[in-house]
Amino acid sequence: MRCGQSGRNAQDDCGRTRLEKHRYVRQRGTGASRIECGQLGVFREVFERVKKAVTRLFKGPETQLKKVPTVISKSRHGIDPRLVSFAARRTCELLQQRGYKAYIVGGAVRDLMLGVQPKDFDVATNATPEQVKRCQRRAYIIGRRFRLVHVVFGQEIIECSTFRALDADGVRKDADGRVISDNVFGEMWEDAARRDFTINALYYDPTSEEIYDYHNGFEDISARCLRMIGDPMERYREDPVRMMRAVRISAKLGFKMERATEKA
Known part of the structure; x- marks a missing residue:
């Protein structure tokens, strides 16, 4: 039967006819555009292949997140x-004496390895800001988006932060992916993955004199x-x-940017 006829059999015949012809019909106003189903399937397959290839081309190198440091x-x-x-050494010692982990981190460790006297020192710990404050003689919790502790030794200030979580509901980002709030604490390996460059993700224990x-x-x-x-x-x-x-780091230290880091 033809599609225009009424009745259950007519609908069945119409359905089989469409399957046999392998046509996809999409109405647009008074007209209709017909695309062969076979051609549509090929198009989708090619599109997905091209999409995956482009993604691999422009995606940065995947980083295996190590939970155990070297x-x-x-x-x-x-x-x-x-x-x-x-001041940096004493800040770590006071935290370690209370059973917490505490390390000098960031650019200070990088500079120490290069034999350069760091201008300032940062400390990372698994102690919360409140716990850090209780361990130090003069310490002040600062910040709302990123809560930190300033530990004061005379004219020197040690900036002490708690290990940040890698992915958590409390980490807020705007529509462009910029982190606007981050006060969710995590493990040391997560904190390392959150840092920017590999050369700034070293943890130095001034007590054991080991680097993690x-x-x-x-x-x-x-x-x-x-x-x-990442x-x-x-x-x-x-x-x-x-x-x-x-x-700035590349120019200051004479380091060459890795290809993906430079091209992005």
Whole structure:
């Protein structure tokens, strides 16, 4: 029967006729556009292949998140303990005496490895801001978006932060992916993954004089390579200032940017 006829059999015949012809009909106003189903399937398959290829081309290098760090001994890293400020060392000691983990982190460790006296020191710990404050003689909790503790030793201020969680409901981002609030605490390996460059993700224990390395930052410093942790495009969206920081560090230290870090 024809499609225009009424009745159940006519509908069945009409349905079979459409399947046999393999046509997809989409009404647009008074007209109709017909696309062969077979051609549509081929188009979708080609589109998905091209999409995956483009994604692989422009996606930054995938980083395996290590939960167990490489421990680098004093004999390997060669840091001169005399370059470590008393305030940074004492901040770590007071936290460790209370059973907390505490390490010098960031650019200070990088500079120490290069034999340069750091201008300032940051400390990372698993103690909460309130616990840090109770462990120190003069300490002040600051910030709302990112809660930190300033530990005061005379004219020197040690900025102390709690390990940040990698992915959590409390980490708020705007429509562009920029982090606007982050007060969710996590493990040390998560904190390392949240940092910008591999050379800034080293944790130095001034008591044991060991470095804890999650992202091969020790090797990158030796090779004078500036490498972003994770997908550079995504990390730049989280904090656009990182682009300026990358240029500044590269120019200041004479480090060459890794390809994906530079192209993003």
